[in-house]
Amino acid sequence: MDRLDTMRLFVRVLERRSFTAAAADLGLPRSTATESIRRLEEHLGARLLERTTRQVNATQDGEAYYRRCLSILSEIEDAEAAFRNAEPFGLLRIDASTLLTRTFLLPRLPEFLARYVRIDLQIGQSDRLVDLVREGVDCVIRVGEPPDSGMIMRRLAVIREITCASPAYLERHGTPVSPDALDGHQAVGFVSSRTGETLPFEFTVAGSIREVRLPGRVAANNSDTAADLARLGLGLIQAPRYRFEKDLADGTLIEVLADYPPSPTPLSALYPQNRQLSPRLRVFLDWASRIFAEADL
Numbered sequence: 001m002d003r004l005d006t007m008r009l010f011v012r013v014l015e016r017r018s019f020t021a022a023a024a025d026l027g028l029p030r031s032t033a034t035e036s037i038r039r040l041e042e043h044l045g046a047r048l049l050e051r052t053t054r055q056v057n058a059t060q061d062g063e064a065y066y067r068r069c070l071s072i073l074s075e076i077e078d079a080e081a082a083f084r085n086a087e088p089f090g091l092l093r094i095d096a097s098t099l100l101t102r103t104f105l106l107p108r109l110p111e112f113l114a115r116y117v118r119i120d121l122q123i124g125q126s127d128r129l130v131d132l133v134r135e136g137v138d139c140v141i142r143v144g145e146p147p148d149s150g151m152i153m154r155r156l157a158v159i160r161e162i163t164c165a166s167p168a169y170l171e172r173h174g175t176p177v178s179p180d181a182l183d184g185h186q187a188v189g190f191v192s193s194r195t196g197e198t199l200p201f202e203f204t205v206a207g208s209i210r211e212v213r214l215p216g217r218v219a220a221n222n223s224d225t226a227a228d229l230a231r232l233g234l235g236l237i238q239a240p241r242y243r244f245e246k247d248l249a250d251g252t253l254i255e256v257l258a259d260y261p262p263s264p265t266p267l268s269a270l271y272p273q274n275r276q277l278s279p280r281l282r283v284f285l286d287w288a289s290r291i292f293a294e295a296d297l
Helices: 003-016 019-026 030-044 060-083 098-115 167-173 223-231 241-250 279-295
Strands: 049-051 056-058 090-096 119-125 139-143 152-159 161-165 188-190 201-205 208-212 218-220 237-240 254-256 265-271
Touching: 003 019, 003 030, 003 056, 003 060, 019 030, 056 060, 090 098, 090 279, 098 119, 098 223, 098 241, 098 279, 119 279, 139 279, 152 279, 161 167, 161 201, 161 241, 167 254, 188 223, 188 237, 218 223, 223 237, 223 241, 237 241, 265 279
Parallel strands: 090 119, 090 139, 188 218
Antiparallel strands: 049 056, 139 265, 152 265, 161 237, 161 254, 201 208
C-alpha cells in the first residue's frame, strides 16, 4: 500500500471510528488495514490512534495528521480532475430528509447519474442529527435553520410553509380567521431535534412575524408522524406546503390562515469545514439547487 492509499485508509478509519468498517469501505481485509496503520505510526514515530473495544479515536497527533491528510487528498483530487478536464468521480454519501428525497431528488436522480457517470451515490434518508465525520457522510440536506455546528452551509432554497388542519378538526373547533382567533384551538407540536423543545407557530401579521404557542396534547420529533397526527384531526399543524400538496388536493387537510403565512423555511446543505468542497459534491449541490428551484418550493 503506497503512502496516498495509507492516508486514505487513515482518514476512513477515523471517519468510521472502526478498522472493520473502514476496511470494508475500501475493499481491504481488516488485517491489512490494521497492519498498514501500524506501519504508518512506526514511520511517523507518533501514535495516531487510541483503540478501545468499541471504537477508534484520534490522539492529538492523529487529529493534526488527519487534517493534513484531508487537505492533501482534496488537493490531489482537484488536480487530477483539472488535468483530466475531468468528470468528477468517486463515492458521494448524502443524507437528506425522507420526504424531500422521495419527492424531489429521487425522481430526477437518473439524469444526474447519466450526466456524471463516474460518481456513485449512497443516499441516507433521515431527519436526525448526523455526525458527518464519524459516519463518513459528505453532506446533509436539512429543512430549517441549521445548528451553529461549525459546518459550512450552502443555502439551496427557501420553502413556503402553511397552516392546515383536517376537516374533522375544523368541524369540532371552527375555522380560525386570524391569529387572534385561536382561543380553544390545539396544535400538533413539532419537537426540535436540536433543542428538544416544541416549536411555536409563526404568523406574518402586518409585515412582522408573530410567534404563538398553542396548547396541544400530541407532539412528535418526526415530520411524517406529525403529519399523520394532523390527518387524524388532533390539531392544527404548520409545515412545508410541499408536504401536504396531495392532502390539500384530495381534501384530507384544509389550509387555514392563508393571509397570515408562517415565515419561509431555509433548505440548506451542510458539510465539514475541515474538508474542501470536492468536485463531486460541488456538482451534486449545483444540480440539487437547480432541482429545488424548478420545483418552486
